[in-house]
Amino acid sequence: MIEALKMGQTFRQVAQEHRCSAAHVQAMTKPSRAEINASAPRRALRPALLAKDLGLIRYRGRVCARHPELEGERYTSTRKCRGCLRDGKAKRWPRIREEENQKRRMAPEAKAAKAAARAAVQAKREVKRAAERDARKAQREKEREANRAGFAARKQERKREERKEYYRRNPVKKKVLRARRRAREREAAVPLTAGDRARVEVIYSYARQRTLETGEQWDVHHIVPLSRGGLHHPDNLEAIPAVVNNAIADQPLSALEYILS
Secondary structure, eight states: OHHHHHTTOOHHHHHHHHTSOHHHHHHHTOOOHHHHHHTTTTTTTOHHHHHHHHTOSEEEOSOOSSOGGGTSEEETTTOOBHHHHHHHHHHHHHHHHHHHHHHHHHHHHHHHHHHHHHHHHHHHHHHHHHHHHHHHHHHHHHHHHHHHHHHHHHHHHHHHHHHHHHHHHOHHHHHHHHHHHHHHHTTOBOOOOHHHHHHHHHHHHHHHHHHHHHSSOEEEEESSOGGGTOOBSGGGEEEEEHHHHHHHTTOSOOHHHHHHO
C-alpha cells in the first residue's frame, strides 16, 4: 500500500485495488513514532507536517518579518505567526467588546421590542381567532335558523296533510267544524257540553246518511238563521233536504213549518 501511495495513487484507488475502505488504508499506512523520528531529517524542510505528525501545537518555521523576536514560532493548525494572530485578535477585541457591550446595553430594549412584537402577533392572532369564531357562530346560527324554518314548514305541511286525511276519513267532523267556524264568525257560537256536541255530530251524521241512501243532498238547517240571531246549538239544528233548505233561505222556519205553510 505504501509503495502505491508513493507512486502517486490516492487512498481511494488503493482501497479499490485491495477491496477495503479508504479509512482502513489510511490507518494501515499511518507512520509510527519511530518512522517519524527516522524520517525527521527528510521532513525537515516541512516542519509544519512534522509538528502535526508529532501532535505539536506550535512549531518553529519561517521567521515573520513583523515579529522576528518570536524566531518563527507558528501554530500548527493555521501555520500563521503567533504574533500576527495575537495582534489580529488584539485589533478585533475592542470591536468585539464594543459589540458585546452594545448588545448588553440594547438587551432590555431588544427584550421589550421582542415582547411588543410577540404581543402584537398574539393580539393579531386573537383578533383572527375571534373573527373566525364569530364567523363560525354566525354560520351555525344561520344553519340553525334554516333548519328551524324548514322544520316549521315540514311540520305545517305534515299537519295539513294529516288534517286532510282526517277530514277525508271523517266528513261529518269536517262539516261540524265548518258550521262551528261560521257560527263563531257570526258570533252565534255558544259553549257546548259534551252531550250537545254529540247531538250536533248525530245530526250531521244523519244528514250524510240520508244523502247516501236517497242520492239527494241533505243539509243541516238552522231553524232560526244565523243572520237573524240564531245560535249554533243542537236545539236550533235539523237535517233536511238541500232543496227545502235552499227554498227556506233565511226565513226563520223549520222544514215542517215550511211544508205546512
